[in-house]
Amino acid sequence: MQAATKPEAQPAGEPPPADRLVAVAGGFEVESEVHESVQAERPVLEIDRFNLWYGSKQALHRITMPIPNAKVTALVGPSGCGKSTLLRSVNRLNDLVRNVRITGDMRLNGDSIYDPRMDVIELRKRMGMVFQKPNPFPMSIYENVVYALRIDGESNRGVLDEVCEISLRGAALWDEVKDRLQDSALGLSGGQQQRLCIARAIAAEPEVLLLDEPCSALDPIATGKIEDLIQELRGRYSVLMVTHNMQQASRTSDYTAFMYLGRLIEYGATPDIFTKPVLRETEAYVTGRFG
Amino acid sequence: MSFDRPRRLRSAHAGLTAHGEPWVWLTAGSLATAIAMIVGLLSLIAARGAATFWPVPLEQFELADGRRLLGEVTGREAAVPGGEGREARPERMLLRTAGFAENGSNFEWIDVAAVRATSRPEWATVFERLEGSRMHGIPLRLMHGEETVAEGPAAVWKAYEKDHPAARRRWRQALRIDREDRGELQRRLRAARLAVVQARLDAGAGSDAERRAAEAEAQVQEAVAEETRRLDERTAGLREENAGWAVEFETASGSVTSVPLDGVVRAWQPNRLGLAGRLGVYASRWGEFLADDPREANSAGGVFPAIWGTVTMTLIMALLVAPFGVLAALYLREYATSGPVVAAVRIAINNLAGVPSIVYGAFGLGFFCYGLGAGIDELFFKASLVADRQPVFGTGGLLWASLTLALLTLPVVIVATEEALAAVPNSMREGSYACGAGKWQTIRRIVLPRALPGIMTGLILAMARGAGEVAPLMLVGVKKLALDLPVDGTFPFVHPEREFMHLAYLIYDVGFQSADSQAAQPLVFTITFLLVAIIALLNLAAVWLRARLRRRYAAQTF
Numbered sequence: 001m002q003a004a005t006k007p008e009a010q011p012a013g014e015p016p017p018a019d020r021l022v023a024v025a026g027g028f029e030v031e032s033e034v035h036e037s038v039q040a041e042r043p044v045l046e047i048d049r050f051n052l053w054y055g056s057k058q059a060l061h062r063i064t065m066p067i068p069n070a071k072v073t074a075l076v077g078p079s080g081c082g083k084s085t086l087l088r089s090v091n092r093l094n095d096l097v098r099n100v101r102i103t104g105d106m107r108l109n110g111d112s113i114y115d116p117r118m119d120v121i122e123l124r125k126r127m128g129m130v131f132q133k134p135n136p137f138p139m140s141i142y143e144n145v146v147y148a149l150r151i152d153g154e155s156n157r158g159v160l161d162e163v164c165e166i167s168l169r170g171a172a173l174w175d176e177v178k179d180r181l182q183d184s185a186l187g188l189s190g191g192q193q194q195r196l197c198i199a200r201a202i203a204a205e206p207e208v209l210l211l212d213e214p215c216s217a218l219d220p221i222a223t224g225k226i227e228d229l230i231q232e233l234r235g236r237y238s239v240l241m242v243t244h245n246m247q248q249a250s251r252t253s254d255y256t257a258f259m260y261l262g263r264l265i266e267y268g269a270t271p272d273i274f275t276k277p278v279l280r281e282t283e284a285y286v287t288g289r290f291g
Numbered sequence: 292m293s294f295d296r297p298r299r300l301r302s303a304h305a306g307l308t309a310h311g312e313p314w315v316w317l318t319a320g321s322l323a324t325a326i327a328m329i330v331g332l333l334s335l336i337a338a339r340g341a342a343t344f345w346p347v348p349l350e351q352f353e354l355a356d357g358r359r360l361l362g363e364v365t366g367r368e369a370a371v372p373g374g375e376g377r378e379a380r381p382e383r384m385l386l387r388t389a390g391f392a393e394n395g396s397n398f399e400w401i402d403v404a405a406v407r408a409t410s411r412p413e414w415a416t417v418f419e420r421l422e423g424s425r426m427h428g429i430p431l432r433l434m435h436g437e438e439t440v441a442e443g444p445a446a447v448w449k450a451y452e453k454d455h456p457a458a459r460r461r462w463r464q465a466l467r468i469d470r471e472d473r474g475e476l477q478r479r480l481r482a483a484r485l486a487v488v489q490a491r492l493d494a495g496a497g498s499d500a501e502r503r504a505a506e507a508e509a510q511v512q513e514a515v516a517e518e519t520r521r522l523d524e525r526t527a528g529l530r531e532e533n534a535g536w537a538v539e540f541e542t543a544s545g546s547v548t549s550v551p552l553d554g555v556v557r558a559w560q561p562n563r564l565g566l567a568g569r570l571g572v573y574a575s576r577w578g579e580f581l582a583d584d585p586r587e588a589n590s591a592g593g594v595f596p597a598i599w600g601t602v603t604m605t606l607i608m609a610l611l612v613a614p615f616g617v618l619a620a621l622y623l624r625e626y627a628t629s630g631p632v633v634a635a636v637r638i639a640i641n642n643l644a645g646v647p648s649i650v651y652g653a654f655g656l657g658f659f660c661y662g663l664g665a666g667i668d669e670l671f672f673k674a675s676l677v678a679d680r681q682p683v684f685g686t687g688g689l690l691w692a693s694l695t696l697a698l699l700t701l702p703v704v705i706v707a708t709e710e711a712l713a714a715v716p717n718s719m720r721e722g723s724y725a726c727g728a729g730k731w732q733t734i735r736r737i738v739l740p741r742a743l744p745g746i747m748t749g750l751i752l753a754m755a756r757g758a759g760e761v762a763p764l765m766l767v768g769v770k771k772l773a774l775d776l777p778v779d780g781t782f783p784f785v786h787p788e789r790e791f792m793h794l795a796y797l798i799y800d801v802g803f804q805s806a807d808s809q810a811a812q813p814l815v816f817t818i819t820f821l822l823v824a825i826i827a828l829l830n831l832a833a834v835w836l837r838a839r840l841r842r843r844y845a846a847q848t849f
Contacts, residue, residue: 058671094719098628125727135718138741200726207409210725 035268041068044238061262072172072239074253082262083242091127128201129210133217134193136185144185148204171199191222211241231289325658340820343813344576346561346810349415355405361427361543362388390423397810411562412442419556428540430828436535462553465529483511489674600791605758612697616704624712644702652763655695687768689777690787695767700753707749711742747837763793794822
């Protein structure tokens with residue numbers, strides 16, 4: 001099944017070029033190729049005809065994609081294709097950017113994210129996010145992990161201790177830091193800091209975990225650890241991950257979406273996308289012949 | 292065009308501009324010049340300031356015209372040959388003769404060629420008098436009434452060392468009674484008197500309230516009169532014991548002067564002192580300088596009220612300016628949407644830093660003293676205004692001075708805080724928002740702690756700037772003499788309405804407003820030295836605090 005995409009603002013007269021990427025570059029609207037396998041999953045997050053503009057420049061074009069529950073979904077595509085913008089739209093971090101305008105909606109377990117009645121702080125409490133560059137807060141490891149609970153006013157030491165241990169274990173960091181929980185988080189290595197950020201993100205049991213190129217600032221060994229960790233998170237958390245790295249996407253994700261210039265081009269189960277994509281444009285990209 | 296041989300487009304020679312040695316020299320030279328000037332200034336102040344209290348030998352000169360002078364040599368000038376419209380001048384030296392009481396001048400230039408004989412009389416003594424300037428002379432007699440207790444320099448000095456401390460102790464006791472106990476009585480009287488006026492204002496003339504207040508006042512007056520009689524007895528007793536004790540000495544010119552024993556603040560014989568003795572005198576003079584009240588129109592005695600005033604004013608200013616500045620900067624950087632209005636506000640704040648400080652003084656006087664202060668008086672201190680025509684808050688005082696300086700240093704704090712906030716990486720804020728934190732939670736838990744060291748730096752700069760200001764303070768509460776401290780042991784301990792003394796103003800006063808600027812010069816250096824030291828101490832405290840904070844939030848890159 002294919003998501004219906006109404007063509008808008010196409011150059012008049014000419015038929016769109018056969019190559020979808022060329023068509024997109026030429027300003028034509030193209031339809032997204034969304035596989036049956038994705039539609040069969042229960043979605044945790046539904047992105048529904050989502051458009052986003054930075055000022056007068058449109059960055060996302062009618063993105064319609066369901067994110068399956070308890071699965072790892074990877075967003076791939078060349079730089080500037082809107083992957084991170086889409087991710088940051090999920091927890092409305094783009095609200096902080098001036099001149100951003102959106103249409104369409106997203107739904108988190110059925111609740112409209114862009115409903116004017118939706119409290120953005122309550123919304124963000126239901127999600128976790130990990131950024132490109134590790135950004136531990138300038139406080140102790142312990143306080144970093146329980147930050148989300150602290151801002152909710154939780155002060156029961158027992159609860160905090162338990163959450164801290166569970167989260168750090170969940171982020172495969174417990175054994176390395178259990179003896180120095182009160183040390184500054186800034187003293188950890190880059191890979192440890194990133195795993196700490198993951199622990200912080202999963203501490204509040206998020207309904208969806210957003211990873212924005214979590215390994216791009218890390219060395220190969222740290223990257224390997226994070227990838228292993230993502231494997232472990234699979235099944236317990238719904239993960240939406242942006243990555244530049246094809247191997248990483250194919251190794252760690254269940255589903256992969258290929259984006260190009262703000263459009264969703266093809267979206268399906270990871271093995272399908274990497275071995276038998278419907279579109280040859282996708283094949284060209286994932287095999288490295290383009291992009 | 293062939294590619295056989297590469298074409299040489301670039302010179303093989305790397306010139307001076309590439310290596311850039313001249314720039315290293317230029318930058319290093321600038322820094323060295325700056326350091327040299329700062330260190331030079333500070334060492335001049337430190338050397339001159341620290342030397343003021345060191346006991347210098349007294350030398351006696353017999354001149355060709357038959358005069359005899361006894362004093363400290365404080366300067367020498369080489370001979371200046373004549374010619375080309377210049378007058379020739381012989382080699383001469385400046386002698387601190389301390390002869391003000393005799394011939395109206397403390398200093399005298401003497402022609403080196405006219406000196407017949409030089410000596411250092413063993414018993415030459417410096418007398419620091421309570422009233423009148425210091426004098427140099429040789430002790431003759433110690434008198435008690437008509438009776439001569441001791442005669443001859445050695446015996447007099449021995450007796451002086453025995454009796455002088457007790458006499459001074461009694462004098463100090465009497466002074467404390469006069470100032471503190473009697474001051475307290477005066478305050479009680481005034482409070483009772485004002486209560487009557489207040490009752491009349493509140494309830495009308497002839498009302499019950501006024502009658503009750505008047506009765507209370509009569510009781511207070513009775514109690515105070517009783518207490519005053521008691522104090523009179525005590526001070527009279529103390530003064531009786533001291534009366535008659537006097538020390539007589541002969542000055543270099545041969546005249547005999549008598550000084551009451553309790554009127555000698557300190558005496559020392561520099562020509563007889565060893566190193567330990569000199570150190571003792573030095574320490575004692577520093578002790579008086581740091582801990583005592585000023586005497587003789589601030590040209591002698593101590594500067595304790597000024598130290599106290601400077602420190603309290605600076606601290607209160609810091610306490611006032613820190614929250615204001617930080618909150619204002621927080622709004623500007625974190626909440627306000629950047630646009631032409633915010634840009635205009637920012638420019639206006641930067642321009643405020645360039646407004647002459649006297650303008651702030653005038654504003655403080657007009658707005659705080661005559662505006663706010665007068666309003667407060669009208670509301671709460673009407674009685675004082677009606678009865679004594681004496682404003683409480685409607686004139687200069689510690690609070691208004693601190694507020695004026697807080698306003699003056701506000702731009703420094705705002706600019707520094709804004710810089711510090713801007714230096715907090717946005718990824719921190721986003722990380723916090725992504726955890727579901729609100730804006731204020733993010734600011735309080737993430738942004739402010741990260742920015743705190745930078746904010747402290749701004750506060751340090753503001754304190755240094757504020758502590759060294761004089762011009763605005765002259766208008767809003769600093770006085771030449773104000774012995775009632777703005778923070779002291781009498782209820783309610785902090786008196787924000789009181790006028791106070793300030794070291795920086797004291798420099799101006801002693802250096803440029805005193806009768807004998809030559810005699811005051813060393814003291815000016817000492818006060819400057821002290822002010823710089825206090826500012827340095829305050830800053831060191833803040834730097835220490837900042838280092839602690841920085842260690843807690845140390846940014847470590849990987």
